[in-house]
Amino acid sequence: MHLTALILSRLQFAFTISFHIIFPSFSIGLAAWLTVLEALHLATGRPVYRRVFEFWLKIFGVAFGLGVVSGVVMGFQFGTNWSELARMGGPIQGPLLSYETFTAFFLEASFFGILLFGRPRVPPGFYLFSTAMVALGTTLSAFWIVANNSWMQVPVGYVFQNGGFVPTDWTKILFNSVLWVRFPHMLLASYLTGAFCVAATGAWLGLRGVARAEAEVMLKMGLYLAAVLVPAQILFGHLNGDYVHKYQPPKFAAIEGRWHDEQPASEVLVAIPDARHETDHYALSVPVLGSVIGSMSLNSKEVGLTDFPAQDRPPVFIPFWTFRVMVGCGLVMLALAWAGSYLAFRGRLDQSRLLLRMIFLSFPLPWVAILTGWFTAEVGRQPWVVYGVLRTAKAVTPFLTTRAAMTSLVLFCAVYAFIFAAGIFYIYRLLQAGPVGELAEPTRGTPNRPLSIGGPDPSETPRPAPRGA
């Protein structure tokens, strides 16, 4: 492939945003889970909830910090690499993202400090309130980001004037039905990330026989939550498919691997799509199912990619496969969550080491699902950046040179790899240690220092937890 500034910019955006999404998706879920734990602790008074809370708070801190530093880059990349999009879409995208900074950053920054260091200084009810506010902040942040992206997927409420998008109806932009199925989809994905990480950690601790009471709380809460959320997520996934079917038929056809109109349409389960010959190789398909999935009907006509001019079609291979990987992850998560919940409910989960091991190994699944889901949405949107209106090739900074784009791509890859390795190693060490250490009330506050609370100084050795503290 010839490396142009356009390709390099796309790679850079894909790389930096994929790196970034790993952390917020985790911290959105964790913040909500911390709120539930704190509420349970207040309601029941059981110390185990407190110990689990303190344990996950440390991990939350590190993930939150990495999300903050990698997020700063995102706000500037629109201008550096995508100046034409920034100029034209700025009147709509700029205000949406400025609301993110103002509302979400403000809430998070204000209450995060209290969360980390304020427990001895504020009443328990206010501490719970602070936890909920941090969770609200992360959720609001996700809302504005998805609002911006949904407008790029299905632009509404604007006129195109003087070479730019001029907002005419903000209620349409903010109450776009597409936004309100995509935002819950993202939110549920984040909650599932939290649930699976918590359950996997519980399984890991359980397998090693460490901190049994805490491990059981983590396993049960994670699995029960996932058992309820995965079906809800599948429902919202279906609703997302509906909007793609309605507003982005070429993307839908690419996901389905459907090249020609069919009535009734079959569903290609797996295949190797071949764009040059406009066909699928080694296709395994089920008749009629395509019409059922697309239109909930037995004989609807479903459109194929060849209905659209070649320059308006997305790449097929990537969305076709990323979609299947996402759905596959979802189905595996469903099986694990239900099987695990059933055994946990019957009190036999700790006897099934095989299932525990599988739950432990399942922790990457929600991330894989989130990344492949976003790949499907974003690659499937091509060749448009603002769907149907502005092409990606016209959005890139017109005078950006390959040399400059290559420099920045290499620089970001190197820096991110460096801090990612350190951050992951650090989270791993925290997880491995398990919920140990005293429930000492922190006395000195240093808020706004997301990464600093993770555990003891390396020179200190962790002490075992006093039970019932």
Added chain:
Amino acid sequence: MVEFWVFILGFSVLLYVLLDGFDLGIGILFGIAPHENEKSAMMSAVAPIWDGNETWLVVAGVVLWGAFPLAYSTLLSAFYLPIVFMLAGLILRGVAFEFRYKTQRWRGVWDWAFAGGSLVATFAQGVTVGALVEGLPMANGHYSGGDLGWLDPFAILCGIGLCLGYALLGACWMVRKCEDEARELGYRFIAALSVGLLAFLGIVFALALRADLQVMHRWLERPYLFVFPAIGALAAIVLAHSVRRRRDGLPFYMAALIFIAAFGTLAISFWPYMIPFSITIQQAAAPQSSLAFMFWGEGLFVFPLMLVYTAISYSVFRGKVRSDSAHY
């Protein structure tokens, strides 16, 4: 409405320069601080607040995008490499703050990342301002200077100047927050940096005169502009006095006043241009419907709350950090 957002933007940038200025400056000086206990005290002096300080950069960035999309897209794409290096520097120094204390073996690496990241980020900001003062090469509404169009001796000089300036802010903050050796070290830094900064200002002024910069014409047209350098000079005199009398609290305010004077000078000599001397504020402004949408929510209600939060955060952490109570 446009004026409101110009004010918010200017205010956010100024706040960023003053707040992140001193913690970037501490980062720069960290690299030449000789002993571990001074280093530790320096970090403690900014640790609780650096993250909030940096948030103002993001605030300025998104306000620029939302309210002045043309200026946002032109500036960021023109200064591609400085911005990319600034971001990389900010990331490295940000995580170094925290990871430094998680390891003994790798501490040197994170120290290097902290000082180096701060220096690179500051230098990139200074170069950007310098090149902006000279005026961006534009053709048909686009930047036309190429990858390195911002790179010339004047811009580099401004990069060095901002490093000196932020370091001065940092040294004043050290004096304000630290005790014992770290405080003394801060006073020594202030003395050296003040001389360096004076020399820099002299050279820049001479260069600007020689290059016949367009900014200089504005000065002759608008003599009232000399009020700002006068304020700056006054602040420098008070700074010198407060250093001699060891009045720990005062130098920081005086250094901040020097920065405010410089900022005011630039802002008023650019007016009514947003990108001197090619794009005016009115040309850069987003449509009324965008500005109004931002005004009725974040502008009117959330912005004041953000200021309140910043004030609370600083009042919680007021007073000296004691070297023995350095966190961890």
